[in-house]
Amino acid sequence: MSGLPSYAGFGERVWYYTFRAICAVIFLFLITPILVVIPLSFNVEPYFSFTPGMLSLKAEAFSTRWYLDILQNGMANPDATTGWWADAWNNSQWVRSMRNSFYIGVLSTLVSTALGTLAAVGLSRSEMPYKNAIMATLISPMIVPLVITAAGSFYAFSQFNLAYTYTGLILAHAVLGIPFVIITVTATLVGFDQSLVRAAQSMGASPVRTFFKVQMPLILPGVISGALFAFITSFDEVVVVIQMAAAEQRTIPRQMFSGIREQISPTILAVATVLVVISIALLATLELLRRRSERLRGLSAS
Amino acid sequence: MSDTHNAPVIAADGTPLKARLARALFRRKLDAFLLVSPLLVFLLVFFLAPIGWFLSKGFHDDLFSTEMPNTSAVLADWDGTTEPTEAHYAALVTDLVETRKTRTIGKVATRVNRELSGSRSLFTSTARKAAKMEAPFKDALIKTKKDWGEIAVWQAMKAASRTFTIGYYANALDRRQLADGSVVAQPEERRIHVKLLIRTLEISFQVTLYCLLLGYPIAYLLATLPNRTSNLLMILVLLPFWTSILVRTTAWIAMLQSQGVLNDVFVFLGVTPDEARFSLIYNKLGTLIAMTHILLPFMVLPLYSVMKGIPPSYVRAAKSLGATNWTAFWRVYAPQTVPGIGAGAILVFIVAIGYYITPALVGGQDGQMISNFIDFHMRRSLNWNLAAALGTVLLLVVLTLYWVYDRVVGIDNMKLG
Numbered sequence: 053m054s055g056l057p058s059y060a061g062f063g064e065r066v067w068y069y070t071f072r073a074i075c076a077v078i079f080l081f082l083i084t085p086i087l088v089v090i091p092l093s094f095n096v097e098p099y100f101s102f103t104p105g106m107l108s109l110k111a112e113a114f115s116t117r118w119y120l121d122i123l124q125n126g127m128a129n130p131d132a133t134t135g136w137w138a139d140a141w142n143n144s145q146w147v148r149s150m151r152n153s154f155y156i157g158v159l160s161t162l163v164s165t166a167l168g169t170l171a172a173v174g175l176s177r178s179e180m181p182y183k184n185a186i187m188a189t190l191i192s193p194m195i196v197p198l199v200i201t202a203a204g205s206f207y208a209f210s211q212f213n214l215a216y217t218y219t220g221l222i223l224a225h226a227v228l229g230i231p232f233v234i235i236t237v238t239a240t241l242v243g244f245d246q247s248l249v250r251a252a253q254s255m256g257a258s259p260v261r262t263f264f265k266v267q268m269p270l271i272l273p274g275v276i277s278g279a280l281f282a283f284i285t286s287f288d289e290v291v292v293v294i295q296m297a298a299a300e301q302r303t304i305p306r307q308m309f310s311g312i313r314e315q316i317s318p319t320i321l322a323v324a325t326v327l328v329v330i331s332i333a334l335l336a337t338l339e340l341l342r343r344r345s346e347r348l349r350g351l352s353a354s
Numbered sequence: 355m356s357d358t359h360n361a362p363v364i365a366a367d368g369t370p371l372k373a374r375l376a377r378a379l380f381r382r383k384l385d386a387f388l389l390v391s392p393l394l395v396f397l398l399v400f401f402l403a404p405i406g407w408f409l410s411k412g413f414h415d416d417l418f419s420t421e422m423p424n425t426s427a428v429l430a431d432w433d434g435t436t437e438p439t440e441a442h443y444a445a446l447v448t449d450l451v452e453t454r455k456t457r458t459i460g461k462v463a464t465r466v467n468r469e470l471s472g473s474r475s476l477f478t479s480t481a482r483k484a485a486k487m488e489a490p491f492k493d494a495l496i497k498t499k500k501d502w503g504e505i506a507v508w509q510a511m512k513a514a515s516r517t518f519t520i521g522y523y524a525n526a527l528d529r530r531q532l533a534d535g536s537v538v539a540q541p542e543e544r545r546i547h548v549k550l551l552i553r554t555l556e557i558s559f560q561v562t563l564y565c566l567l568l569g570y571p572i573a574y575l576l577a578t579l580p581n582r583t584s585n586l587l588m589i590l591v592l593l594p595f596w597t598s599i600l601v602r603t604t605a606w607i608a609m610l611q612s613q614g615v616l617n618d619v620f621v622f623l624g625v626t627p628d629e630a631r632f633s634l635i636y637n638k639l640g641t642l643i644a645m646t647h648i649l650l651p652f653m654v655l656p657l658y659s660v661m662k663g664i665p666p667s668y669v670r671a672a673k674s675l676g677a678t679n680w681t682a683f684w685r686v687y688a689p690q691t692v693p694g695i696g697a698g699a700i701l702v703f704i705v706a707i708g709y710y711i712t713p714a715l716v717g718g719q720d721g722q723m724i725s726n727f728i729d730f731h732m733r734r735s736l737n738w739n740l741a742a743a744l745g746t747v748l749l750l751v752v753l754t755l756y757w758v759y760d761r762v763v764g765i766d767n768m769k770l771g
Contacts, residue, residue: 064679075575078568079590082650085605086597088615092608100608101618167393174389179382186390187765188756193401195756197708199725200405200745203732207411208404227401230393235768288598291710295732308600312607312715321608324601331596335589 086328093118093321100318118322122146125319146307146323153303156218157286160225165279167226168233173267175234176241187234194231201228202295209296216298224292229282236281240274240345273345277338284334409749412522412742417465418514421458422449426515429508434534438508443491450477450484468737469521470510476501522743547727551747554724557641557713558706562653564646565702566695569653573694576654577661595651603715606644610635610716641721644712649705653698656763660694697763704755708748724748 056068096115097103105113124130126145140147174180175187193201205224206215214220244267252262268275290305297306304323311320363371419426424445432442453459463477480498487494495502513521513531521531528545529537539545572591576584594602609615617631626632634640664687672682710725717726724744731741759765 067679071571072575075572078572079587081568081647082594083590085602085609085647086594088608089601089605099613100611101613101615163396167396171390171393174386177382177386177389179379180386180390181383184760184765186394188760189397189402190390190393191765191768192756193397195704195752196405197710197725197745197748197752199708199710199728199732200409200749201401203728203738203741203745204405204408205400206732207408207738223400227397230397238766284596288600290600291729294729305598305600308598308604309711309715312600312604316607320604324598324604327598327601328593331598332593335592335596 089321089324089328093318093325095318095321098317100316100321118318121317121319122322122326145302146304146319148300149302149304149307152301153287153305156221156225156301156303157283160222160229160286161279161283163222163226164229164233164282165275168230168278168282169237169271169275172234172237172241173263176238176244190234191231193227198228198289198291202292205292206295215296216301218301220296221293221301224296225286225289226282228289228292229285232281232285233275233278236278237271237274240271244271270348273341273348277341280334280338284331405749408738409742409746411739412526412746413518413520415465415514415519415522415739416517417461418511419517421453421456421462422446422511422515425449425511429512429515432508432512434509434512435505437505438492440490440492442508443495443502444489447484447487447491447495450481454481454484464736466507466510466514469513470506473501473507473510476507522739523746525740526743526747547744550722550724550727553720554707555751557638557645557721557723558703558709560642561645561649561706562699562703564642565650565653566699568646569650569657569698570691570695573654573657573661576658577664578666591651591654594647595655599648599711602648603644603712606640606647606716607635610640610643635716636718636721638717638721640716640718641713641723644716645706645709648712649702652701652705656697656701657691657694660691660697664690693763697759700755700759700762704752704759707752707755 092100094114095106096113103113123140123144127139127143129139132139171190175183209215209220248266249262252266288305290309293303293306308320308323365371365374428442428445453462459478459481463474466477467474476499483498501507524531524537526547528540528548530540531537576587612631612633616634620626621628669682669687672686708725709723710729713721713723714726728741728744731737
């Protein structure tokens with residue numbers, strides 16, 4: 053497909069450009085909604101649409117008021133000159149949900165990455181019994197509809213006073229992150245040279261030392277990208293949060309969910325823009341890790 | 355000489371080598387298993403057991419039998435057709451007094467109301483007066499509310515008193531269980547769940563189809579372009595994949611609403627007059643568009659990885675043997691992409707069928723799916739038993755597909771990004 057041969061006939065030429073045009077439209081479909089959010093979030097008017105002023109690129113049609121509103125919404129005294137940042141940190145709804153998202157996301161990622169990496173190392177051993185059944189079980193949190201997971205966790209956790217607590221949310225999100233850690237780490241381990249482990253052990257290293265000094269540095273890119281997947285899963289998750297979180301445990305997506313349902317304001321678009329920037333950063337990190345991993349593998353193969 | 359041939363090979367410490375090897379292998383198996391076991395235990399405690407426990411509520415409901423023990427006991431022996439006796443009424447009054455005291459009468463009334471709608475107030479209002487009632491209780495109750503003489507009320511209580519019931523599953527499949535235990539279809543106007551399930555399957559199927567139609571060309575383009583270009587274009591697939599679902603749903607609201615970007619463009623181009631803008635959102639169409647957009651990367655990524663592995667020489671060989679472009683594609687290239695189509699389609703379908711957020715936000719009335727109903731029963735109507743029964747139906751469909759996925763693709767082959 054790449055490059056049109058010089059002998060291509062008229063029909064082929066037409067099809068070649070038509071096909072590219074179709075693909076361009078599909079790519080537009082994929083990316084436009086995400087890009088449209090960004091300029092709309094600088095709208096001076098409280099609407100979700102482009103104003104005539106914005107279309108003619110007048111400076112007064114744009115503002116950063118919705119970004120300020122992210123900080124101010126819920127603040128005790130947004131006009132105060134002293135203690136403004138402390139006020140925003142403690143009282144702003146969006147800042148609080150941002151803190152909740154990171155708190156729950158980081159802790160649940162730690163749990164799922166630690167347990168998941170350990171399990172992936174076990175799973176990739178050739179003598180692992182019942183490998184397929186166990187793998188299917190470990191991946192299942194990704195497959196079971198979130199509504200069922202949320203209802204089950206809520207019902208069971210509330211019997212032990214874990215519903216409406218951070219602990220409950222962290223545990224539920226850790227479960228959801230596990231499949232991603234398992235998939236990425238086992239994929240990295242496929243290319244791992246097991247003779248390195250044997251070499252380390254033949255030189256007298258203990259299994260723990262072998263793991264941390266030999267295996268871990270090599271699979272680290274996979275572990276980190278698994279952790280990133282787990283983090284974004286928790287960071288983006290809203291169904292479990294809707295069911296299990298009290299008002300003070302609201303995360304960003306939860307806040308957005310009620311924002312869309314109740315009072316739809318461009319503040320949501322501003323938050324969305326911030327989240328798009330965060331996902332670009334995560335994507336870039338992953339790409340760097342992937343390249344590093346490929347380099348490392350190239351080294352170990354030669 | 356023959357002795358040494360037949361004697362078992364001995365390891366250094368004198369035990370047979372075979373046994374030593376078996377022991378060593380067992381140790382290694384155990385080691386591997388021990389590495390996995392913390393996670394298995396974690397999932398068992400915080401995932402499998404909670405879901406199993408919750409879903410068991412679909413057929414297990416001990417609310418009535420716990421709160422109304424005396425009534426339940428006498429109802430167990432009642433045949434469901436003869437006139438209830440004084441003993442029945444006496445037991446009922448005892449329980450009503452007790453539930454009023456413990457403030458559980460509301461729950462009990464709601465429970466019976468599910469069997470016989472409109473009976474809620476009968477329980478709550480009678481319970482208020484029950485403490486002052488005197489024997490004979492049959493007359494006292496019927497005097498308070500003449501409905502207590504109705505056999506239907508007692509049949510409803512008998513149905514509610516069953517600890518193990520198929521009533522919720524019957525309800526989830528638009529049937530109901532009569533007092534004599536037989537199961538019949540619901541009246542026409544109350545048959546909603548099967549329709550809902552069919553609509554859910556239909557939406558999921560359409561979303562899968564659209565994802566395939568849109569995903570196949572771009573996966574093909576990405577797989578055939580030189581690496582440098584395709585890596586750049588891949589960002590256009592991966593960025594949406596990594597962007598929050600809430601952000602993407604919000605974006606589609608901004609795009610599709612009546613004053614939204616797309617309608618503005620239509621008006622500008624003169625496709626439609628300003629006063630007759632298209633309603634593209636808060637209906638099934640909105641759900642379809644937003645879900646296709648959200649799930650498209652799940653289709654593109656597996657297709658891409660399969661197409662990347664197809665040697666371009668096959669198509670060239672076909673053409674050199676005289677195949678037209680179309681024949682070469684349809685007879686040689688396309689069959690090799692079937693594993694990718696299978697992987698992508700099943701994955702998209704599995705994710706789509708359990709979708710909740712997008713239908714809830716942009717689905718309006720006719721874009722709602724089964725997950726939205728489960729959520730409704732979990733958080734609004736608080737009929738957890740019905741939610742569990744509906745959840746079981748949904749889970750069975752998903753697990754069947756999961757099993758098919760494992761057969762077709764293999765779980766080990768699942769890849770991300």
